[in-house]
Amino acid sequence: MAVYTHLGAEEMAELIGHFDVGTLVSAKGIAEGVSNSNWLIETTGSDGAGARFILTMYEFRIDTAELPYFLALLDHLAAKGCPVPRTIHDRQGQLYRTIGDKAVALIEYLPGVSVSQPTPDQARAVGEALARLHLAAADFPMTRANAMDLVESRRLLESCGEAPLAEIDPALPSLAFSQLDELERLWPQDLPQSVIHADLFPDNVLMLGNVVTGLIDFYFSCNGFCAYDVAVTHAAWCFSPDGQSFDARISMALLDGYETVRPLSSDELKALPILARAACLRFLASRAYDWINTPADALVAKKDPRAFGHRLERFYANAEWTPVLMLR
Numbered sequence: 001m002a003v004y005t006h007l008g009a010e011e012m013a014e015l016i017g018h019f020d021v022g023t024l025v026s027a028k029g030i031a032e033g034v035s036n037s038n039w040l041i042e043t044t045g046s047d048g049a050g051a052r053f054i055l056t057m058y059e060f061r062i063d064t065a066e067l068p069y070f071l072a073l074l075d076h077l078a079a080k081g082c083p084v085p086r087t088i089h090d091r092q093g094q095l096y097r098t099i100g101d102k103a104v105a106l107i108e109y110l111p112g113v114s115v116s117q118p119t120p121d122q123a124r125a126v127g128e129a130l131a132r133l134h135l136a137a138a139d140f141p142m143t144r145a146n147a148m149d150l151v152e153s154r155r156l157l158e159s160c161g162e163a164p165l166a167e168i169d170p171a172l173p174s175l176a177f178s179q180l181d182e183l184e185r186l187w188p189q190d191l192p193q194s195v196i197h198a199d200l201f202p203d204n205v206l207m208l209g210n211v212v213t214g215l216i217d218f219y220f221s222c223n224g225f226c227a228y229d230v231a232v233t234h235a236a237w238c239f240s241p242d243g244q245s246f247d248a249r250i251s252m253a254l255l256d257g258y259e260t261v262r263p264l265s266s267d268e269l270k271a272l273p274i275l276a277r278a279a280c281l282r283f284l285a286s287r288a289y290d291w292i293n294t295p296a297d298a299l300v301a302k303k304d305p306r307a308f309g310h311r312l313e314r315f316y317a318n319a320e321w322t323p324v325l326m327l328r
């Protein structure tokens with residue numbers, strides 16, 4: 001489910017008329033995604049040859065004040081050859097428009113599908129694409145702090161409360177809070193930074209065969225440690241969705257792909273075990289919060305926080321492993 005707002009045909013056509021993309025041919029709601037309403041839009045195209053776009057209406061999670069960062073970042077990365085969708089500016093040059101009290105943006109449609117069982121070659125391509133993104137974003141002039149940092153993980157976990165967390169899994173409160181204490185103490189300083197995607201799960205990567213055709217959903221992107229983004233991507237791609245099994249071939253390929261484009265420094269390699277645990281804790285915290293606070297009749301599928309608890313335990317039990325050493 002991801003069309004929360006009904007837009008009538010006339011309203012849609014009027015909106016599309018504000019962009020130099022030809023006239024509206026069709027608009028189909030997209031089922032995937034949970035935060036925003038998304039439509040696949042077809043138009044006659046500015047040259048009459050037909051064109052496709054994604055129209056996103058920002059429903060609840062995203063603060064409109066942050067949209068210029070996310071949307072200008074797409075333009076910056078696309079201009080440098082990264083496979084990200086360009087933002088289509090309206091005829092006045094604006095990055096987004098509003099309908100009622102909601103912001104809407106039109107972005108380029110990119111081909112490709114999200115893989116659910118990546119191969120090593122696909123993981124290598126994702127590692128390379130992530131490294132290129134970090135290099136291309138280094139001179140992006142805007143800044144945004146990470147809204148999902150350890151401070152936010154603590155806030156989310158404390159607001160869940162120990163008893164509700166223990167209902168999910170009796171081991172969860174002590175795992176989460178002991179790791180949080182340790183990670184706050186051990187959080188590294190002074191690692192190389194860029195703009196990071198911070199949520200590069202397989203469902204945010206479009207692929208055709210072994211080629212990455214689209215990196216999408218930049219709505220957690222922020223300034224941060226490049227190596228932390230590697231840790232997030234590694235945690236998302238190298239385990240089974242339930243977090244129970246780890247695929248060393250995927251891990252090796254992902255990291256090799258990254259380092260082909262941007263080698264990790266010795267400080268980054270040293271920090272990876274901590275960053276890997278912090279990445280797992282971030283998704284454990286947001287998933288636990290949603291698990292406890294999403295109403296049972298909500299249309300969204302809740303994501304299991306234990307999947308990231310299992311990953312976290314695995315990284316902690318093998319504290320001397322880095323995601324790199326684990327596998328090389």
Ligand SMILES: Nc1ncnc2c1ncn2[C@@H]1O[C@H](COP(=O)(O)OP(=O)(O)OP(=O)(O)O)[C@@H](O)[C@H]1O
Nearest residue numbers: 030032033034035036038054085108109110216217
């Ligand atoms: N630029 C694009 N080109 C092609 N398809 C896209 C593009 N952007 C989004 N999509 C499609 O729309 C779906 C929903 O997009 P997205 O994941 O960004 O949804 P969301 O609700 O904004 O985010 P989330 O899943 O984080 O809640 C994607 O799974 C993908 O199929």
Ligand SMILES: N[C@@H](CCO)C(=O)O
Nearest residue numbers: 199201283286287303
């Ligand atoms: N990709 C995240 C959702 C965004 O925070 C998850 O799978 O939990």
